[in-house]
Amino acid sequence: xxxxxxxxxxxxxxxxxxxxxxxxxxxxxxxxxxxxxxxxxxxxxxxxxxxxxxxxxxxxxxxxxxxxxxxxxxxxxxxxxxxxxxxxxxxxxxxxxxxxxxxxxxxxxxxxxxxxxxxxxxxxxxxxxxxxxxxxxxxxxxxxxxxxxxxxxxxxxxxxxxxxxxxxxxxxxxxxxxxxxxxxxxxxx
Amino acid sequence: xxxxxxxxxxxxxxxxxxxxxxxxxxxxxxxxxxxxxxxxxxxxxxxxxxxxxxxxxxxxxxxxxxxxxxxxxxxxxxxxxxxxxxxxxxxxxxxxxxxxxxxxxxxxxxxxxxxxxxxxxxxxxxxxxxxxxxxxxxxxxxxxxxxxxxxxxxxxxxxxxxxxxxxxxxxxxxxxxxxxxxxxxxxxxxxxxxxxxxxxxxxxxxxxxxxxxxxxxxxxxxxxxxxxxxxxxxxxxxxxxxxxxxxxxxxxxxxxxxxxxxxxxxxxxxxxxxxxxxxxxxxxxxxxxxxxxxxxxxxxxxxxxxxxxxxxxxxxxxxxxxxxxxxxxxxxxxxxxxxxxxxxxxxxxxx
Numbered sequence: 001x002x003x004x005x006x007x008x009x010x011x012x013x014x015x016x017x018x019x020x021x022x023x024x025x026x027x028x029x030x031x032x033x034x035x036x037x038x039x040x041x042x043x044x045x046x047x048x049x050x051x052x053x054x055x056x057x058x059x060x061x062x063x064x065x066x067x068x069x070x071x072x073x074x075x076x077x078x079x080x081x082x083x084x085x086x087x088x089x090x091x092x093x094x095x096x097x098x099x100x101x102x103x104x105x106x107x108x109x110x111x112x113x114x115x116x117x118x119x120x121x122x123x124x125x126x127x128x129x130x131x132x133x134x135x136x137x138x139x140x141x142x143x144x145x146x147x148x149x150x151x152x153x154x155x156x157x158x159x160x161x162x163x164x165x166x167x168x169x170x171x172x173x174x175x176x177x178x179x180x181x182x183x184x185x186x187x188x189x
Numbered sequence: 190x191x192x193x194x195x196x197x198x199x200x201x202x203x204x205x206x207x208x209x210x211x212x213x214x215x216x217x218x219x220x221x222x223x224x225x226x227x228x229x230x231x232x233x234x235x236x237x238x239x240x241x242x243x244x245x246x247x248x249x250x251x252x253x254x255x256x257x258x259x260x261x262x263x264x265x266x267x268x269x270x271x272x273x274x275x276x277x278x279x280x281x282x283x284x285x286x287x288x289x290x291x292x293x294x295x296x297x298x299x300x301x302x303x304x305x306x307x308x309x310x311x312x313x314x315x316x317x318x319x320x321x322x323x324x325x326x327x328x329x330x331x332x333x334x335x336x337x338x339x340x341x342x343x344x345x346x347x348x349x350x351x352x353x354x355x356x357x358x359x360x361x362x363x364x365x366x367x368x369x370x371x372x373x374x375x376x377x378x379x380x381x382x383x384x385x386x387x388x389x390x391x392x393x394x395x396x397x398x399x400x401x402x403x404x405x406x407x408x409x410x411x412x413x414x415x416x417x418x419x420x421x422x423x424x425x426x427x428x429x430x431x432x433x434x435x436x437x438x439x440x441x442x443x444x445x446x447x448x449x450x451x452x453x454x455x456x457x458x459x460x461x462x463x464x465x466x467x468x469x470x471x472x473x474x475x476x477x478x479x480x481x482x483x484x485x486x487x488x489x490x491x492x493x494x495x496x497x498x499x500x501x502x503x504x505x506x507x508x509x510x511x512x513x514x515x516x517x518x519x520x521x522x523x524x525x526x527x528x529x530x531x532x533x534x535x536x537x538x539x540x
Contacts (some may be wrong), residue, residue, distance in 0.1 A: 019265065025251075025252065026247070027247045028252050030245060030251070034245055044333070045366075045387075048250060051250075052253070052254045056257070056258060063391060068365070121231075144203075149204070149205070149206065150206055165197065165200070165201075169193060169196045169197040173192075173199045175232060176228040176232060179227075179228040179231050180224075
């Protein structure tokens with residue numbers, strides 16, 4: 001996803017009308033933003049539409065991009081706003097399919113061997129994450145997978161920094177105890 | 190509570206929020222509690238995993254995105270020339286040139302290959318779902334298909350690249366990704382052509398009709414033996430194509446008899462239509478005859494049912510969430526009077 005400076009330079013180049021930079025930015029940020037949008041819309045289809053609209057806005061307003069203070073947060077804030085709009089639209093539209101199996105943690109989709117852990121532990125881990133309350137999952141995901149700071153997540157989700165800190169602590173504690181439980185069980189065997 | 194403090198500090202360290210004092214405190218806690226070390230190192234290992242890049246097809250999404258911008262009349266390459274016109278227009282040409290070369294290469298691959306291709310590569314891929322289970326699958330173009338019990342879906346070689354041809358025997362709910370190549374679905378006695386949409390098709394081999402219900406978007410339905418006629422479905426519409434059941438002479442029997450255009454049936458829960466309720470693991474039927482419900486129950490619960498002929502025209506309505514077939518029949522007994530006996534996988538229903 002690149003460093004903050006890289007993103008800054010992408011924004012400046014797009015502001016100058018660089019179509020190549022626009023494409024690169026799209027390819028780099030498509031997946032993380034779709035996954036974030038899906039955590040709000042619960043539908044992959046509408047999450048992809050949201051992200052397409054995010055990039056549409058980016059292009060339409062490209063002249064203003066040089067003035068954006070925090071490019072990364074800017075991407076996430078637009079994505080959040082459009083996702084919330086999409087949810088409102090979904091509610092008005094009957095018969096939408098809610099996809100609860102949406103993958104949020106792209107980094108954990110590897111084979112357990114590649115993660116240097118046993119299959120059992122991998123299962124326990126995914127289950128532990130899955131059982132976290134939805135808000136806790138999203139906060140954890142934004143910090144771990146998307147590399148946002150506590151302060152950025154707080155701003156994005158209208159929470160206090162303290163709450164973000166607590167949510168991450170809860171997530172790690174739950175995951176930690178799942179791992180310890182598995183190892184203890186194996187020791188007894 | 191030192192335990193909570195430990196996880197709090199570890200989280201801060203991993204997310205880069207910890208200062209030197211907090212880092213030192215974490216070190217100390219780890220030294221005092223060596224049994225936390227293993228879990229902590231596992232979490233660090235997981236934390237450092239970077240997301241898999243191939244989860245979504247970003248290149249494809251980008252093409253769709255440009256198409257969408259074009260449709261909305263937003264000029265993408267031309268208007269970008271304000272800053273440095275000459276370099277810009279050359280870059281556009283370069284991109285166009287690259288695309289042309291890639292296209293030729295791809296075309297060459299697919300036009301030249303067939304002669305040398307092995308039969309393995311030409312075979313259709315097949316996904317079959319047993320009775321009693323349902324599944325959700327992703328096609329290579331990242332369209333999503335839910336398959337109901339006892340259904341088989343086949344898709345053509347090079348699906349998503351040169352074609353999007355699929356065949357269905359049974360029932361499926363399709364959420365089709367928007368692409369230039371239309372998805373063409375063959376099911377029962379109809380051919381359905383779509384670009385990007387969500388729809389449900391029920392066409393089990395033994396059924397006397399093929400049902401296509403549209404939820405979103407637009408689909409075009411062509412009916413066998415009615416060439417030149419195309420039925421365009423709008424959201425919440427359903428098309429039912431009747432057919433004479435197979436006769437002894439065999440294949441010529443799949444002749445469509447009548448085409449009925451109607452509306453899909455909403456349920457009490459307005460978010461779900463009767464036609465797609467099975468996607469949410471619910472078996473919904475409204476004013477359906479016992480005779481036509483029996484094959485659905487058989488597939489849903491993977492059982493054989495023998496129905497007393499006097500009950501065939503009895504009408505039933507209800508919603509069954511995943512339960513045992515025994516509980517399901519007991520629930521039906523509340524509204525309709527009948528008796529049943531279960532012997533292993535076989536059930537006899539009598540008056």
